[in-house]
Amino acid sequence: MSDQSTKNLAEAFAGESQANRRYLAFAEKAEEDGFPNIARLFRAVAESETIHAINHLKAMGGIKTTLENVEEALQGEKDEVSGMYPMFMDQAKRDSNNDALTSFYWANEAEIEHGDFFEKAVNALKDGGDLELGDVYICSVCGYTVEGEPPEKCPTCNQPKDKFEIVK
Numbered sequence: 001m002s003d004q005s006t007k008n009l010a011e012a013f014a015g016e017s018q019a020n021r022r023y024l025a026f027a028e029k030a031e032e033d034g035f036p037n038i039a040r041l042f043r044a045v046a047e048s049e050t051i052h053a054i055n056h057l058k059a060m061g062g063i064k065t066t067l068e069n070v071e072e073a074l075q076g077e078k079d080e081v082s083g084m085y086p087m088f089m090d091q092a093k094r095d096s097n098n099d100a101l102t103s104f105y106w107a108n109e110a111e112i113e114h115g116d117f118f119e120k121a122v123n124a125l126k127d128g129g130d131l132e133l134g135d136v137y138i139c140s141v142c143g144y145t146v147e148g149e150p151p152e153k154c155p156t157c158n159q160p161k162d163k164f165e166i167v168k
């Protein structure tokens, strides 16, 4: 399908996805500012936007077999690491935009790990089984993703171990 409505679904999926993350960030800020009900409202609407986003993705045929989905995810992570983020980091240096540079660097470092994980997942599926995966921890500051135990210090952003959160 590639009619206009499929393109519209893709655009709506992008918008709803962004609204979800924006509202979660706004909820954190409202929480910090002492407005717990506004924070909860943002989280509620964010959850609703996620449902819209997933419905749009389903309607546009964006969810395939798990092997295809993992292959698509692997390709996306590789594209970020080999193209988008290096280009964006170079531009951020030229612009002397340190906030952008840090944010792109933190993301790029994590995407490298993500690619490795998805590569293992592709191999496991091709061997006919699920991925063997221990506990996974995420650095809540930079998104660094690690299996096993969290490191004493995040190798990407240098934050201490207690900034790591286990993925349920």
Ligand code: FE2
Pocket (backbone or CB within 6 Å): 016, 048, 049, 052
């Ligand atoms: Fe929505």
Ligand code: FE2
Pocket (backbone or CB within 6 Å): 077, 110, 111, 114
């Ligand atoms: Fe990633």
Ligand code: FE2
Pocket (backbone or CB within 6 Å): 139, 140, 141, 142, 143, 144, 154, 155, 156, 157, 158, 159
């Ligand atoms: Fe980190």
